[in-house]
Every structure is written in structure tokens, then in C-alpha cells.
Amino acid sequence: MTLANNTTITPELVRQHGLKPEEYDRFVKLLGREPTLTELGICSAMWNEHCSYKSSKKWLKTMPTTGPRVIQGPGENAGVIDIGDGDAIVFKMESHNHPSFIEPYQGAATGVGGILRDVFTMGARPIAAMNALRFGAPSHPKTRHLVSGVVHGIGGYGNSFGVPTIGGEVNFHPRYNGNILVNAMAVGLARADSIFYSKARGVGLPVVYLGAKTGRDGIHGATMASAEFDGKAEEKRPTVQVGDPFTEKCLLEACLELMASGAVIAIQDMGAAGLTSSAVEMGAKGDLGIELDLDKVPCREDGMTAYEMMLSESQERMLMVLDPAKEKQAEAIFRKWDLDFAIVGKTTDTLRFVIKHHGEVMADLPIKQMGDQAPEYDRPWVEPKTPAALGDVPPPEDLRAAILKIVGSPEMCSRRWVWEQYDSLIGSNTAQIPGGDAGVVRIRGNKAIAVSTDVTPRYVEADPFEGGKQAVAECWRNLTAVGADPIAITDNLNFGNPERPEIMGQFVRAIQGLSAACTALEFPIVSGNVSLYNETNGQAILPTPAIGGVGLIPDLSRMATIPFKAADEAIILIGGHGSHLGQSIYLREALGREHGAPPPVDLAIERRNGDLVRQMIRRKAVTAVHDISDGGLALAVIEMALASGLGASLAALDHRQLFGEDQARYVVTTSDAGTVLAAARAASVPAVEIGTVTSAATLNIAGGPSISVADLRAAHEGWFPAYMAGEL
Amino acid sequence: MKSAVVVFPGINRERDMMLALETVTGQRPVAVWHAETELPSVDLVVVPGGFSYGDYLRCGAIAARSPIMQAIKARAAAGLRVLGVCNGFQIITEAGLLPGALVRNAGLRFVCRQVRLTVENNRTFFTNRMQTGAIVSCPVAHGEGNYICDTETLKRLEGEGRVVFRYAEGTNPNGAMNDIAGIMNETGTVIGMMPHPENMIEPLHGRTDCRPLFESLLAA
Numbered sequence: 001m002t003l004a005n006n007t008t009i010t011p012e013l014v015r016q017h018g019l020k021p022e023e024y025d026r027f028v029k030l031l032g033r034e035p036t037l038t039e040l041g042i043c044s045a046m047w048n049e050h051c052s053y054k055s056s057k058k059w060l061k062t063m064p065t066t067g068p069r070v071i072q073g074p075g076e077n078a079g080v081i082d083i084g085d086g087d088a089i090v091f092k093m094e095s096h097n098h099p100s101f102i103e104p105y106q107g108a109a110t111g112v113g114g115i116l117r118d119v120f121t122m123g124a125r126p127i128a129a130m131n132a133l134r135f136g137a138p139s140h141p142k143t144r145h146l147v148s149g150v151v152h153g154i155g156g157y158g159n160s161f162g163v164p165t166i167g168g169e170v171n172f173h174p175r176y177n178g179n180i181l182v183n184a185m186a187v188g189l190a191r192a193d194s195i196f197y198s199k200a201r202g203v204g205l206p207v208v209y210l211g212a213k214t215g216r217d218g219i220h221g222a223t224m225a226s227a228e229f230d231g232k233a234e235e236k237r238p239t240v241q242v243g244d245p246f247t248e249k250c251l252l253e254a255c256l257e258l259m260a261s262g263a264v265i266a267i268q269d270m271g272a273a274g275l276t277s278s279a280v281e282m283g284a285k286g287d288l289g290i291e292l293d294l295d296k297v298p299c300r301e302d303g304m305t306a307y308e309m310m311l312s313e314s315q316e317r318m319l320m321v322l323d324p325a326k327e328k329q330a331e332a333i334f335r336k337w338d339l340d341f342a343i344v345g346k347t348t349d350t351l352r353f354v355i356k357h358h359g360e361v362m363a364d365l366p367i368k369q370m371g372d373q374a375p376e377y378d379r380p381w382v383e384p385k386t387p388a389a390l391g392d393v394p395p396p397e398d399l400r401a402a403i404l405k406i407v408g409s410p411e412m413c414s415r416r417w418v419w420e421q422y423d424s425l426i427g428s429n430t431a432q433i434p435g436g437d438a439g440v441v442r443i444r445g446n447k448a449i450a451v452s453t454d455v456t457p458r459y460v461e462a463d464p465f466e467g468g469k470q471a472v473a474e475c476w477r478n479l480t481a482v483g484a485d486p487i488a489i490t491d492n493l494n495f496g497n498p499e500r501p502e503i504m505g506q507f508v509r510a511i512q513g514l515s516a517a518c519t520a521l522e523f524p525i526v527s528g529n530v531s532l533y534n535e536t537n538g539q540a541i542l543p544t545p546a547i548g549g550v551g552l553i554p555d556l557s558r559m560a561t562i563p564f565k566a567a568d569e570a571i572i573l574i575g576g577h578g579s580h581l582g583q584s585i586y587l588r589e590a591l592g593r594e595h596g597a598p599p600p601v602d603l604a605i606e607r608r609n610g611d612l613v614r615q616m617i618r619r620k621a622v623t624a625v626h627d628i629s630d631g632g633l634a635l636a637v638i639e640m641a642l643a644s645g646l647g648a649s650l651a652a653l654d655h656r657q658l659f660g661e662d663q664a665r666y667v668v669t670t671s672d673a674g675t676v677l678a679a680a681r682a683a684s685v686p687a688v689e690i691g692t693v694t695s696a697a698t699l700n701i702a703g704g705p706s707i708s709v710a711d712l713r714a715a716h717e718g719w720f721p722a723y724m725a726g727e728l
Numbered sequence: 729m730k731s732a733v734v735v736f737p738g739i740n741r742e743r744d745m746m747l748a749l750e751t752v753t754g755q756r757p758v759a760v761w762h763a764e765t766e767l768p769s770v771d772l773v774v775v776p777g778g779f780s781y782g783d784y785l786r787c788g789a790i791a792a793r794s795p796i797m798q799a800i801k802a803r804a805a806a807g808l809r810v811l812g813v814c815n816g817f818q819i820i821t822e823a824g825l826l827p828g829a830l831v832r833n834a835g836l837r838f839v840c841r842q843v844r845l846t847v848e849n850n851r852t853f854f855t856n857r858m859q860t861g862a863i864v865s866c867p868v869a870h871g872e873g874n875y876i877c878d879t880e881t882l883k884r885l886e887g888e889g890r891v892v893f894r895y896a897e898g899t900n901p902n903g904a905m906n907d908i909a910g911i912m913n914e915t916g917t918v919i920g921m922m923p924h925p926e927n928m929i930e931p932l933h934g935r936t937d938c939r940p941l942f943e944s945l946l947a948a
Contacts, residue, residue, distance in 0.1 A: 155838050159869070160779040162740025246738045246782025337737065423840045423869040425927045428744040442932060556932065 005036045005306065005362050017044035018227055023375060030369055038306045038355060038362040042370065044220075045273035045311055046280060049532050052374040055498035056530045059511045067524040069487050071192060077118040077269060078188075079526025080195055081488045083552050088192040089449060090124035093132070093185035093492040093548040095531035099240040100182040101229070104149025108182050109157035109243035113315050115186040116161060117269040120252050121318065123196040123259050124188025127427060128441045129158050131168040131184045132453045132492070132546040136177030138410050138723055143172070146180050147418075148724065153243075154184070155421040160245035161252070164430050165422035166439025169453055169546075172410045175461075178229060178536025183492040183529075185548040187451055189443060196259055198268040198278075200286030200321045200347050205265060207279070207290060207345040210258075210334060211251045211317040214275070215300035217241050218313025228497055229536040247316040247339070254337040255318065261333065263326035270317040276310045278319040279345075280353055284371025289348035294357040298340040306355055306362040321347060381504035387462045390596030393581040395655040400705035402590040406659075407638060408715030409589045410723070412631050414642075417720035435643065436562050437481040437627055440553065448553040450484035456630070457542035459598030462583050464506045468513020468545055469601040473663060474629055475549035476521045480610040481627040481666060483560045483617035484551030486521065491528040491547055496540025498532045506543040507532075514545060520603035523549065560617045560625040563644035567695035569623060570673035571637065571648060575609045576686030578632055578660025585631045586659030599661050606664040612683045613666050621675050628665040633690075634658040636667045641699060641709050642716055650691035652702040669693055729945050731757040731772040734800070736791045739778035739815065741926065748926035749774070752942035762794045772809045772853075772945060773800055775816030777869070777924060787830060787872045788818030797823050809853050809948070810918045814870055817910070817920035825918045826911055827885070828877030834903025838871035842934075843899040845909055845923060848891045852912055853948035854919050855892060857940040863896050864937035866923040873922040875904035875911075885911055893921055 007013075014024045017040055027043050028034060035043065049055060065073035071088055072080035078092035096111025116126050131154055136143045147170075158165050163186070218241035258264055266286065268278040275297070283290040294309050304312075322330060322343075334341035348354075353370060355363040396402035406412055419434035431448055432440035438452040454475040460467030472489065479486040491514065496503040518524055534541040553559050581587050582596025616622045624644075628636045637648050670676045673689050680687035694700070697709035722728050731749050735742050742759065750756045758768050767773060780791035791797065797819070804810050804825055812820035818830045833839060845866050847858040858864075877885070882905060885891055893910035900907045902922070910921030925938035 152837070159838055159840075159871075160738070160740075160782060162778060244782065246779060246784065249740060249779075250737050420841050421838050423838070425840060425867050425869060425924070425933075426741060426744065428747050428927055429932070431932055 003037055005038055007037045009034055009040055013040065017041065018048055019044055023047060026375065030366065036363060038310060039365055041307045041311050042276050042363055042365060045276045046370045047374050051273050051277055053530055054375050054377050055379050055532060057376050058378055059508055063511060063515045064518045064524050065526065067488065067522060070524055070526055071195065073526050074528055076197060077121045079488065079490060080122065081526060081550065082192055083449065086192050087443060088190045088195060089187060089550055090119050090122045090190050091185065091187040091490055091550055092118050092527040093183055093490045093546065094118065094529040095492050095494060096182045096184065097179060097494065097531050097534055100150055101180050103240040104146045105153040105156065106240050106242050108150040108153030110241045110315055111182050111184045112154055112157040113243045113245065113248050114271050115184045116163065116248065117271065119186040119188035120255055121196065121267055121269040122190065123194055124190035125256060126163045126186050126188045127429065128187040128439060128451055129163045129165045129185065130439065130451055130453050130548060133168065133170045134176045134181035134457070134544060135172050136180065137174040138172050140177045144724060150182055151418050151421055157243050157245045159423040161249050162426055164424050164426050164441065166424055166430060166441060166451060167434045167453065170415050170418055171457065173457065173542055175542045178539060179534040179541050181494050181541065181544055183546045185453060185490065187550060196264055196267050198266055198282050198285055200266045200282040200288050202265060203288065203347055203349045205347045206322045206324055206343045207292065207347060208320050208322045209297060209340065209342045209344045210320060211339055212244060212247045212314060213298045213300040213340060214304065214309055214312050215314045216304065216308055216312060219308060219311045228533050241313045241315050243315050250337040250339055251316050251318065254334050254339055257333045258330055261326060261329055263323050263330040265321040265323055267318060267320040270319060272313065274311065274313050274317065275319065280367055280371045282319065282321065283353060283367045287351065289350035289352045289354070289367055290345060291348050291354040292345035292356065294355060296342050296344040298342050306357040310355065379498050379504045380501045381508050382501045384464050384505050384509055387597045390582045393587060396590050400707055403634060403707060404711065404715045406585060406589045406631055406635065407712055408719050410719060411589065412585060412635060413719040414716045415720065416717060417724055431556060431559065432482065432561065437478040438484065440482055440559060442556060446556045448556050450479045450482045450551040450553055451548065452478035453546060453548045454478060455544055455546045457544045458583050458594060460510055460543040460545060462598050464509035464543055465513040466598050466600055468510035469517040469603065470598060470663065471545055471547045472514050472517035472521065472523060473601045473603065473606050475547045476523055477610055477627045479549055479551035480614050481560060481625045482553065483558055483614060484553045486523050486549055486551040488524050488526045489518065489547050489549045491525055491545055493528065493530045494534055494541060494544040494546065495532050496535045503540055510543055510545050517601065517603055521607055558618050558620065560622065562626040562640050563624060564640050564646040564669055564693045565623040567646060567693050569669045569671050569693045570689050571691040571693060572668050572670060572673060572676055573633060573665065573688045573690045574613055574668055574680065574685060575665030577657045577688065578662035578665065579656040580660045580662045581656060584659055584661045586655065599663050601663045608683065609664045609685050612680060612685045613668065616668065616676060616679060621672065621679065622668040622670050624669040626667045628667060629661065632659040632661050633667065638699060638712055640667060642713055645697055645709065647694040647696045647698040647709055648691055649694050649700040650702065729753045729755060729772065730770040731774060732760045732768055732770045733757045733774045733776055734760050734762065734796055736762040736780035736794060738780045738782050739776055741777035741814065741924070744926045745774055745776040745813065748929050748942055752929060752939060753946055760796060762791065762796050765795045765799055767799050767803055772811065775812040775819050777814030777816060780815055780819060788815060788822040791819045792822035801825065804918055807917055811854060812920040813926065814922055814924060817922055818872065820918065820920050826913055826920045827881045828875055830872050831874045831876055832872050833874050833901065839901045840869040841867065841901060843868050843901055843923060844896040846894045846896040848894050849889045852892055852916050852919060854941050854944050856947050857944040865928065865935050866925055866938055867927050868901050868923045870922055873902040873904065875908045877905065882906065892919055
């Protein structure tokens with residue numbers, strides 16, 4: 001970009017900045033004059049969908065965000081919840097979809113870096129990371145490359161930074177062929193009385209630039225993430241940022257030292273739209289103006305223009321308002337960590353965002369209208385179509401073959417190939433690694449938190465409202481299944497183009513479903529991110545509102561895990577037999593059909609059944625617990641066997657009972673079936689003894705096949721490594 | 729048993745190591761910053777795991793040339809015990825305290841998983857509470873743990889009983905020569921290993937197999 005700051009703004013230039021003609025007119029009216037080039041750039045950075053939430057805000061405001069444990073809800077860098085003893089958990093999930101498709105390693109790596117920064121900006125040390133990944137069909141020519149790059153990028157950043165990655169999701173579906181989803185979540189631990197916020201306070205105080213230098217990378221990243229792809233997505237590679245986990249690790253340590261020193265009045269990381277968005281947010285929230293002198297900004301290369309500096313998305317940078325009395329002390333901390341520390345501006349009482357470069361004013365904008373008073377739309381939407389009735393689903397011709405096929409399918413097979421590339425142990429506090437119902441990390445003593453990410457996009461596609469409910473319910477169930485009290489969630493709403501009424505319809509109904517479940521389960525949303533325009537050549541992704549939930553385990557000695565523990569224990573199905581095969585894995589993998597309605601979620605039953613299971617875990621009445629989700633009862637029991645090496649002998653079960661994906665259900669084992677069944681009866685929860693754990697490592701279904709755990713394991717562990725090696 | 733844990737920028741398992749040392753030996757180690765030029769008076773220096781300087785040039789190469797390493801080298805030459813784990817093993821090998829090198833895993837990917845280790849030599853300051861031939865579980869988490877050296881060095885390491893730990897039961901995660909997971913110097917005062925015993929010392933970790941390694945420090 002070599003255009004002068006006083007370049008005449010043409011309609012073509014406006015279009016290149018992703019602004020609609022009417023948005024540009026609004027901007028000109030706001031200024032009362034034509035903008036400068038830098039101003040146009042700033043406007044494009046702040047008013048794009050990614051930063052302004054202009055299509056989604058109306059609906060986001062309707063979601064339940066409060067609760068007795070909520071310290072900070074949406075609107076800050078991350079949500080904050082109270083977990084007692086003066087401890088707070090800070091967490092958020094965020095997408096890096098568009099950049100990860102263009103450059104999978106750096107896209108995914110900087111996605112992890114960005115979300116870690118959101119968490120430690122608030123004064124929390126990251127203690128866990130998770131990720132939710134969606135790729136195209138395995139047969140699509142780009143999929144293997146994207147899986148390889150994304151997983152490598154997540155590991156490359158998180159492992160080096162030093163946070164344990166304790167779980168996540170990986171799905172494949174042709175609808176992600178042109179738009180993969182990379183949603184990264186970070187969880188941090190802070191003291192409840194020392195949380196740091198982005199709202200600036202005080203006039204005439206120094207605004208300080210911290211961290212790495214500014215380069216020309218990532219310019220227009222947020223604008224890129226606010227548009228559909230066409231066939232030339234790869235040409236946008238220069239808009240992808242480059243991550244440096246080493247600098248981020250140093251920045252973490254320096255920031256935590258700085259915060260402990262009392263020098264920080266407000267702090268904000270530079271994420272999407274970099275210096276622009278961090279400065280505007282701090283000023284707008286604090287009802288203050290900000291004046292920046294770009295001559296002071298540490299730059300990686302010479303001759304950067306104001307436009308480039310304001311739009312750069314170089315990583316590992318922070319902006320803060322400093323207590324001037326602590327300047328020397330603050331600077332010394334950053335010098336110790338070999339990081340940049342530069343006073344680049346000051347807070348003012350003018351409510352203007354003023355940018356100076358070489359002594360000239362390059363931009364002078366009203367800060368509130370750039371930030372929290374950006375445009376907002378009420379986009380038209382239509383009611384999603386009701387899925388056609390499914391009719392009877394036949395049993396498989398060969399049950400043994402069907403089970404092995406499902407267990408070894410891309411959707412259901414082991415993700416070991418993925419999570420072994422993530423350091424899940426660093427910190428010495430990991431109590432459950434990936435592969436169970438939730439990741440668990442110790443806080444201290446016997447206190448721990450559980451974390452799970454969930455959504456079943458094919459359910460949301462078929463029925464956005466029920467699918468939205470199900471995403472929250474499954475997350476709540478997974479946390480319950482390890483023995484945690486579910487506390488709150490973060491959401492990452494990935495959808496197509498909101499300018500299309502049918503996509504907006506999916507979005508609206510999914511939000512209503514999420515909200516209904518959050519309310520019924522007292523599981524509020526404390527942070528989140530919206531990623532729209534996940535479309536290529538008019539083909540949208542499956543609607544994917546990914547949910548990341550956090551729960552509290554007060555006593556780790558009463559935590560449940562999925563492996564069978566001992567032969568001869570009873571296997572009990574909590575929640576009763578299933579029969580719902582619409583949108584099931586069985587239907588898709590064994591019969592090749594994606595039809596019908598998803599299983600409905602009765603939230604009162606969900607809560608009743610879950611509360612019983614949690615109570616039995618705490619009473620040590622059960623020895624192993626697994627929730628029932630994709631693949632139904634059969635897959636839950638098989639996963640429990642695979643995790644233990646023990647077998648199971650099951651009663652006669654038909655294909656609907658084996659593969660039905662009815663909600664609010666769990667498999668538990670116990671040495672005292674009588675107690676568990678009596679407790680279930682007392683709570684009016686259907687419970688059925690369906691079999692026994694066996695020392696013989698075989699899955700036996702009465703009147704049906706007998707399959708060795710070795711064969712199940714070969715199928716389950718086989719697909720991913722073989723696919724990635726190019727053998728499939 | 730007084731110990732120090734060295735912290736370079738980018739090191740990230742120093743907390744794990746300090747926790748393990750304190751839990752088992754009862755004494756909190758001193759953290760020593762890389763820019764220091766002198767070591768405190770201690771019985772053991774531990775160089776922990778992580779990604780010192782991002783491992784950007786070559787794993788351990790930059791840290792090996794930092795001020796504190798000169799002090800560590802001098803004290804090691806005088807017989808001070810030094811333990812390097814993971815990145816620490818890479819750093820002390822780069823610094824010339826141990827022979828050979830750690831290169832990219834044969835599978836070309838970072839690997840975090842449980843492996844099995846045979847204790848090959850129990851006459852060391854870190855294994856004296858174990859039986860030679862004992863097999864323990866221990867996690868690894870690294871991308872560059874593939875131990876290599878020249879034939880002559882390998883012959884000497886094997887012949888002089890200086891292979892301290894070997895990957896057992898087919899669990900070599902990185903292609904290391906002779907399944908080497910940990911070695912020591914000629915005098916037995918410097919030990920380097922890729923696996924993370926500090927992550928396998930309490931019931932939370934699933935097993936406590938590596939606790940005796942830290943207990944060995946008390947007897948040494």
C-alpha cells in the first residue's frame with residue numbers, strides 16, 4: 001500500500017475495504033468530510049463483521065449471561081467465573097477459520113496465540129487449552145494437508161508456550177471442504193480480586209505499547225475474515241499473521257509480573273485489527289479519547305505508513321494504560337524479558353481517536369462511534385425448514401461389520417494421532433488427558449476444573465433450535481460425566497453468510513436453542529466469538545455453534561473416568577433405552593444417509609438424569625461413567641472397553657437400542673447394582689442393567705456377534721494414522 | 729539436598745520440576761535466571777524442559793551459550809551434579825557436558841505419550857533407589873529427542889555403563905540410537921534424559937513410578 005494519506009477515496013477503494021456504499025455514506029456523514037486513507041482503514045477494521053458483530057449483536061444480547069458465579073460476562077477479553085477460595089477461572093473460545101484455511105500452520109498457531117493472550121490479558125495464567133476443529137471430507141484433496149498443518153500449528157504454538165492441551169473435537173464433513181473451522185479455547189487461573197480489564201481510566205495517562213514489534217503481517221486480517229471465499233482464497237495468504245510462541249511466553253511472564261507491580265490501569269491485547277481495535281476499545285469503554293504518536297511505535301521494518309501500522313495484525317503485542325508513578329519499574333520488567341516497552345500516546349478527554357505520524361494528524365475520529373456504537377443490523381431471516389420424517393430404519397445386514405465400520409469411521413475413530421502431538425501434561429496438574437468425556441486439571445489440593453467442547457453440527461443443520469439446545473446439553477453432560485458441577489460456557493458461533501435469510505434463520509434459531517438450554521441448566525454464557533461468512537462460492541458450512549464449558553470438581557478423589565474398572569461389575573444404562581436414529585452416526589456410516597430430525601432434548605430430563613449421575617459419582621456408587629452421544633449406547637460401551645482393555649457382555653439389544661442417539665443418557669458401571677438402581681428409582685430416572693464387565697477382552701451381544709477388543713482397537717486406532725500417511 | 733533450577737526465556741517446565749523436587753525432597757529449589765553469572769551454593773543444578781529461546785536456531789543451542797551456562801560448566805567440571813531433562817538435556821548436550829546430539833524425532837512430529845523406561849544403571853545420583861533392569865512408566869513430550877552420536881561414542885557409552893535409561897518394550901518414541909533415553913558423563917555427575925520424570929510422581933499423574941528417581945537425590 002503506497003497510497004498517500006490524502007488519496008481521494010473512490011467507490012472502488014471503499015469496496016476493497018469491505019465497506020458497503022451505505023456504510024461508507026454513514027462514515028462520511030459522521031465525520032462531516034471525506035476520510036483520509038488511514039481513517040478509511042480504521043473504519044474498515046472496526047466496522048467489519050469480525051470486530052463489530054453488526055449482524056449478530058441484536059441476537060447475542062438475548063442470551064443468558066448472568067449467574068451467581070459470573071464475575072465478568074461477555075464484552076471483555078474473556079469471561080470470568082468464581083470457583084471459590086478466592087480463585088477465578090478466565091476463559092474464552094475464538095475462531096481462526098479463514099486464516100487457517102489459507103495457511104493452516106500459522107493460521108492455527110496464531111489462533112492459539114490470540115486466545116491465550118485474551119486470557120492472560122485479564123491477569124490469568126493459562127492452565128489449559130482446548131480446540132474444536134472441523135475439516136472437509138477426507139477424500140477432498142486439501143483435507144490431509146489442512147489437518148496436518150492445523151494440528152502441527154496448534155501443537156507448535158501451545159507446546160512451546162507451555163500450556164497443556166487437554167481435549168477437543170475433530171469432525172469431517174464435505175460441507176467444510178471450502179471453509180474449515182479452527183476454534184481454540186484457553187482457560188486461565190487468576191485471583192478473583194485481581195482481574196484486569198480493558199476499560200481505560202484517567203485523563204492524560206500514558207498509553208504503553210508492549211511486546212513484539214509491528215510488521216506488515218496480517219494487514220486486513222479481520223476484513224478478510226468478514227467476507228466469503230471465492231476460488232482464489234490462497235491469494236489472501238499475506239493477510240495471515242505469523243506466530244512467535246517464544247515471545248508470547250515471555251510476554252505472559254512479563255505481563256503477570258507487571259500486573260503484580262500495580263502499574264496497570266487498563267490492558268488490552270492487540271488481536272484482530274491490532275493497534276486500532278485495542279486503542280479504540282480501551283478508549284470507547286472508558287469514555288475517553290486516545291491520542292497515538294506512531295513515531296514511537298516499535299516497528300520491525302522501516303518506512304511503515306500510518307495506514308500499515310494501524311492495520312497490522314502482528315502478534316504478541318499489548319496496549320496498556322500505565323500508572324505514571326510506576327513507569328521505571330514497568331519498563332525494567334519488559335527489558336528483563338527483552339520485550340519492547342514504548343509510551344506511544346496518552347488518554348484524553350476529547351472522545352476523539354487521534355493518530356499522529358511525522359508530526360501530522362493522519363486520522364481524527366470519534367472514538368465511541370468507531371467502537372461500541374458501530375453500526376448494527378437487524379438482518380432478515382426465515383424459519384428453517386422442518387426435516388422430512390425419517391420412517392423406519394432397517395437393522396444392519398451384518399451387525400459385526402456395521403459396528404467395526406462405525407468404530408473405524410473418520411467420525412468415530414480414535415483422535416490419538418491428533419492429541420499425541422499436543423503436550424497434555426505440562427504443569428503437572430493434568431488429571432484427565434484427551435480421550436475421556438472432559439479434560440481435567442487440578443487447581444490445587446483436591447480441587448480441579450473440567451473442560452469440554454461440544455456441538456453436533458449435523459443436528460444443528462437439521463434443526464437449528466434443537467441442535468443448539470443439544471450442543472449446550474452435551475457439554476453439560478460431559479462435565480457431569482466426570483463428576484463436575486457445570487458452571488458456565490463460552491460459545492464460538494460459526495455460520496455462513498448472514499446476508500442470506502436462511503443462514504440468518506439458522507443463526508437466530510440456534511441462538512434461541514442455546515439460550516433455552518443455558519437457562520434451563522443454569523449454565524450461562526460468559527464469553528464468545530462469532531464467525532460468519534464461512535462460505536465458498538455460495539456453499540455454507542454446517543451451522544456450528546461450538547460450546548466450551550467449564551465445571552468445578554470440588555474433590556478429585558470423587559472424579560469419574562470412562563475405562564471399565566473391574567470384571568463382573570454391572571453395566572447400567574441411565575436414562576433408559578434409545579430408539580432415535582434420525583441424524584445418527586448409524587444412519588450415516590452404516591446406511592449412508594443423513595436424514596431425519598435430530599434427537600430432541602428434554603432439558604428437565606437432562607438435568608434430572610445428570611444430577612443423579614453426579615450424585616452417584618460423589619457417593620462413589622459408580623466406578624466408571626461415560627455419556628452417550630455420537631454412535632449411541634454401542635459406541636459408549638465400546639469406548640469404555642477400549643480405554644480399559646476389559647470386555648463387556650451385553651443383553652440382547654436391537655439396532656435402535658444400540659445406535660439410538662437419544663439424549664440425557666449415560667453408561668455407568670458399579671459393583672453394587674442394587675444401590676444404583678434404587679437411587680435411580682428414587683429419582684424417577686429410568687435405569688436398566690444391560691450387561692456385565694468381563695475379564696475376557698471381547699464385546700458380546702446376546703444373540704448377536706462377539707467381537708474381540710483387539711479387533712475393535714485395530715479399527716478404532718487404525719483410520720487416522722493410515723489416512724494421514726496417505727494409505728487411504 | 730539443596731538444588732537450583734535454571735530458567736532461560738522460553739523454558740516452561742521449571743514449575744513442574746520445582747514442584748517435583750520440593751514434593752519429594754522437601755526442600756524448595758532456588759530458581760536461577762539465565763543472565764546470572766554465578767550459581768548459588770547447591771548440591772544439584774537442574775536444567776528443566778521447555779523451548780529455550782523458542783528452540784529457533786537449533787534446540788538448546790542459544791541457551792547453551794548464555795552466561796549462566798559458563799558458570800554451570802565450570803562447576804560441573806569441579807564435580808557439581810547436573811541433571812538436564814528434555815530441553816535441559818538438549819542444552820547441556822549443546823554445551824558439551826554430554827556427548828552426542830538430539831535431533832528431530834524420526835516420525836517428524838512432536839510426541840506426548842507414556843513410554844516405558846528400563847533403568848540401565850542404578851549406580852547414579854538419580855537412580856540409586858531403583859533396581860538395574862527395573863522398568864518404569866514415564867511420559868515424553870518432545871519433537872527433537874532422537875539421540876545420535878558417532879560409533880566410537882556409542883561404543884563407549886554402552887561399554888562404560890553410561891546409558892542410564894533406555895526405552896523399553898518397543899516404546900522408543902523418537903528413533904533414538906539403541907533406544908537411548910538418558911545418558912551420563914564419564915564421572916556420573918552429569919545426567920541428561922528426554923522423558924519427564926517430574927510428571928510421574930503422584931497419584932494424580934496416574935502412577936508414581938518416577939518418585940524413586942527424586943528420592944535417589946536424597947541418598948546420593
